Amino acid sequence: MTEQNMNSSHTSKQLQNIPVSILDLAPITEGSTAAVSLRNSLELAQHAEQWGYHRYWLAEHHNMPGIASSATSVVIGHIAAGTKKMRVGSGGIMLPNHSPLVIAEQFGTLESLFPGRIDLGLGRAPGSDQLTSRALRRGPGSDGQDFPERLGELRSYFHPTSGSSMRVRAIPGEGLDIPIWLLGSSGFSAQLSAQLGLPFAFASHFAPDYLLPALDLYRSNFKPSGELQTPYAMVGVNVICADTDEEAQRLATSAQQQFLNIIRGRTGQLKPPVDSMDSVWTPQEKAVVGRTLSFSAIGSPATVRQQLDRFMDMTDADEIIVASAIYDHKARLRSYELLADVGITKP
Structure with missing residues (x-):
């Protein structure tokens, strides 16, 4: 792997000294x-490139009325074609939903079109419900338990072993160096990333509870590889930044409503913000949503900077990737612009 910053040591880091990316x-x-x-x-990606964000990832979800990135590889191509230098990739592709050969071909094609700019982040969750999983033509064995075997098959398409007699080849794909990341919200992918010497991304923006144990598991068990000599951990965080704390807190109610619907078993489009959530959720629901979104930085630039500094102190992350569920597109652009001003060192 040729990326800068991949050999960073785990000394005390500051926000402005690490890459900041977008999910x-x-x-x-x-x-x-x-x-x-x-x-x-x-439009966000084009601005993000100008503001200095390191990479721009999209995630695979299915049967979700509020998410447009179900054909993730296609959208990655759309974003990469409209930008010039920023890395673009998946955060992630849900490998149990797909043939490893198809993913190798898709990302081989993307890397051939946009050389040196494509990331392949992989997850083992379905990204969907059981009914949707069947509609994706996943077989009965596609529950994620065979993820290590699928991952091994996928990697072999990119780099067949010496003397391999593989009769099926990924063209394009074979021979290309596409960084593979493992994504997770538990210890499974942390352990597997460490064993294989791959970079690891943790979904702390919606699954905060196991973040610190997973990072410790990854770092303490890491084995150097041809891809990576030292552990490299990226962590997800929700950021909603506005000119004032009050406006940011109001914008954040869209994300709160989104996760409230999830715990209620509903799906829908991203709702506009409200002045108060008090009449929307129960105290118990407020506590659950608050716990789910506990790794969030919400406020003015100064407030967000303080919150992210604490997050860095806690995690010692090599990189952060930011999710922002903001209803108004201009407000979303403004949030990322303000974050860039406080969190990205300009060359």
């Missing part, structure tokens, strides 16, 4: 369409 869930806002969402994603 875009391509939100479809209430009353809008997927077409608008995808145009907004491209």
Whole structure:
């Protein structure tokens, strides 16, 4: 792996000394369409490149009325074609949903079109419900338990072993050096990333509870590889930044409503912010949503900087990747612009 910063040691880091990246869930806002969402994603990516963000990832979800990135590889191509130098990739592709050969071909194609700019982040969750999983033509064995075997098959398409007699080849794909990341919200991917010497990304923006044990598991068990000599951990965090703390807290109610619907077993488009959540949730629901979104930085630039500094002290992350569920597109752009001003060192 040729990326800068991949050999960073785990000394005390500061926000401005590490890469800051974006995880875009391509939100479809209430009353809008997927077409608008995808145009907004491209506009955000183009601004993000100018502001100095390191990479721009999109995530695979299915049967979600509020997310437009189900055909993740296609959207990655859309974003990469509209930008010039920023890395673009998946955060992630849910490998149990797909043939490893198809993923190798898709990302081999992307890397051939946009050389040196494509990341392949992989997860083992379905990214969908059971009914949708069947619609994706996943077999009965595609529950994620065979993830290590699928991962091994995928990697072999990129780099067949010497003397391999593989009769099926990934063209394009074979011979290309595409960084593979493992994504997770538990210890499984942390352990596997460490064993294989791969970079690891933790989904702390919605699964905070196991973050610190997973990072410790990854770092303490890491084995150097041809891809990576020292552990490299990226952590997810929700950031909603506005000119004032009050405006940021109001914008954050869209994300709170989104996760409230999830715990209620509902799906829908991203809702506009409200002045108060008190009449929307129960005290018990407020506590659950608050716990789910506990790794969030919400406020003015000064407030967000303080919160992210504490997050860095806690995690010693090599990189952070930021998710921002903001209803108004201009406010979302403004949030990332303000974050860049306080969190990204300009060359």
